[in-house]
Amino acid sequence: MRIFAIREEHDPQNSDIAYLFYYEQEKRFYIELLDDADPWNTPLILSSILKQGRKTVNSYWSRVWVQQRIVPSDRQNLGQILKANGLDTYDEFKLLLLSEGRCSQDDYYISEISPNDLPDSFSERFDHKIEDVVPLSGKALLVFFRNGVTKRCEVQSILQSSKAFAPVLNNDSFFQRVGIQIGGYGVCWGDQLTISDSDLYEIGQPVPLSQEDFATFVQQRVVTTAEAAELLQCTKQNIDDLIRRGKLHPIKEAPKSKLFLKSEILQRLWQ
Structure with missing residues (x-):
């Protein structure tokens, strides 16, 4: 993950207006707005989301904001532009870096920062x-x-x-x-x-x-077809027959195995 501050060119204080998060493996963008963000100082497409009371811009609108700041994918001479910039294929993130997030419609740009540069209040948001x-x-x-x-x-x-x-x-x-x-x-x-x-x-x-409690439950109380057959001292074919007759009910089925609640398997032993 890489993080970029969104700033305004002519701001004498060089203040952060918002933060752009990019998840490299998934090629996904998200924008996080400040807790005290001012709609008048926020890029237009983002201010409309801020007015809805939201501080996180979803991946769709975050990507739209990015696309407004790079060469469009349907540009007629796109191949020449990519070649001139040393790119073999169209890559939104690389094009964004080349332009530093600047466009002719406004004075915003991006600057890479570390996670430690984020406001302290963001830790609660990410929690x-x-x-x-x-x-x-x-x-x-x-x-x-x-x-x-x-x-x-x-x-x-x-x-x-x-x-x-x-x-x-x-x-x-x-x-x-x-x-x-x-x-x-x-x-x-x-x-x-x-x-x-x-x-x-x-x-x-x-x-x-807790998530740990749930993981422990799954580990201790969910069994595979092989484990069910061992508990019932029968073959896998017997397990399949019990399922067909409605005597056992798998909670998840895969082509080569099934998962059962251990409690149901043990109840078969009591019958």
Whole structure:
């Protein structure tokens, strides 16, 4: 990850207006606005987000801001421009570095900084980033935050707020495929369907369960097909037969193995 301060050319104090984060492996941009950011001194496309009460600019709008400051990918003489700048392929980040984030429409530019140069208040903001997420029944998510807090987040109302979320709302298997955005900025179903970390932290109800506790539960209470067969002193074929007859219920299935709650396997021994 690389961090850049966004500054204004003619500011005598050379103050930081916002911060651009770039995740190199994933080629993903995020912009973080200051806690006391002034909409009048914030770049136009970012000030509209600030007026919504948000301090984190999602990856889509962050990338739009970057694209406004580099050669567009559909430029007619793009090949000549890339060659003149020593580039073999179109790379948004490298082009941004070449221009120092400057464009003809305003006086903003970027300057690379270290994490230690960020305001102290940002540590609390980053503590609310997401470490892990587990989908639950009833359109709820169990979310583990970086500060060690775990919350149960009922997200049905959020999913109902936009037609774009219809595939997630109406398809349980799709809902179960929830992932984490790069940097822990939220949860997602693909690149476009996202819920921010701040929204989840706000609506979530604390659960007295740490990520370590959950990992321990999985390690101790979830077994594979081979482990289930060993506990029941039977073959894997017997396990498959129990599943077909509805006597065992795998919690996750893969082509070559399945996962079971150990408690259900032990209950077979009691029958």
